[in-house]
Amino acid sequence: MKSAPKIGAAGELRFVVEEKHAIDFATGGMPAVLSTPNLIGQLERTARKTLEPFLEENERSVGIEIELRHLAPTPLGREVTCTAKVIHVDGPRVGFQLEARDETELIARGLHRRAVIRVESFARQVSRKAR
Numbered sequence: 001m002k003s004a005p006k007i008g009a010a011g012e013l014r015f016v017v018e019e020k021h022a023i024d025f026a027t028g029g030m031p032a033v034l035s036t037p038n039l040i041g042q043l044e045r046t047a048r049k050t051l052e053p054f055l056e057e058n059e060r061s062v063g064i065e066i067e068l069r070h071l072a073p074t075p076l077g078r079e080v081t082c083t084a085k086v087i088h089v090d091g092p093r094v095g096f097q098l099e100a101r102d103e104t105e106l107i108a109r110g111l112h113r114r115a116v117i118r119v120e121s122f123a124r125q126v127s128r129k130a131r
Contacts (some may be wrong), residue, residue, distance in 0.1 A: 001054050001116055005094060010085040011050030015042060017078050017102075033073040034080065039100060039108055040068060047084035047096045047112050060122075061094070061114040068110030074102040084112070092116040 015021070017034045026032035044063050051061045074080055081101050088095030093115050100108040 001059065001092070002056055003054055004089050005051060005054045005086045007086055007089065009050065010083060011046055013042060013046040013049065013082045015080055017074050017076050017080060019076065022076060032076050036070045039070060040066060042080070043068070043082050043084065043098045043100060043108070044112065046082040047098065047114055050084045050086070050096070051094060051114060051116070055116060058119050059116050060119055061116050063112065064115045065113040066110065068098065068108055070108050072105055072107045074107050078102045080107065
């Protein structure tokens with residue numbers, strides 16, 4: 001890392017819930033709402049983007065742990081704001097507090113950890129495993 005992120009460093013990402021973000025079982029009267037896997041993906045992306053300015057050109061961060069409570073449904077067409085705040089740094093491991101809100105309420109809260117990796121080393125590991 002160029003420098004370790006400071007505790008409290010934060011990032012934000014916004015998106016509008018579209019069909020591609022919705023549950024795949026919205027039938028028989030079940031409304032189409034934001035799915036938990038898609039919400040997790042957006043929250044992870046928020047944490048990754050928050051960490052990017054601290055990384056060297058040959059580094060990336062990968063998610064290694066997530067603990068999330070999906071508290072409320074969000075229908076299609078609503079804007080969601082995801083936030084990731086650094087709460088712990090231990091060498092190449094960075095912990096985040098995550099939150100997501102729609103225009104009405106808090107919809108998710110949790111914790112996430114990412115590991116900073118060197119692209120070349122990670123690619124070699126993946127290549128060995130793919131054989």
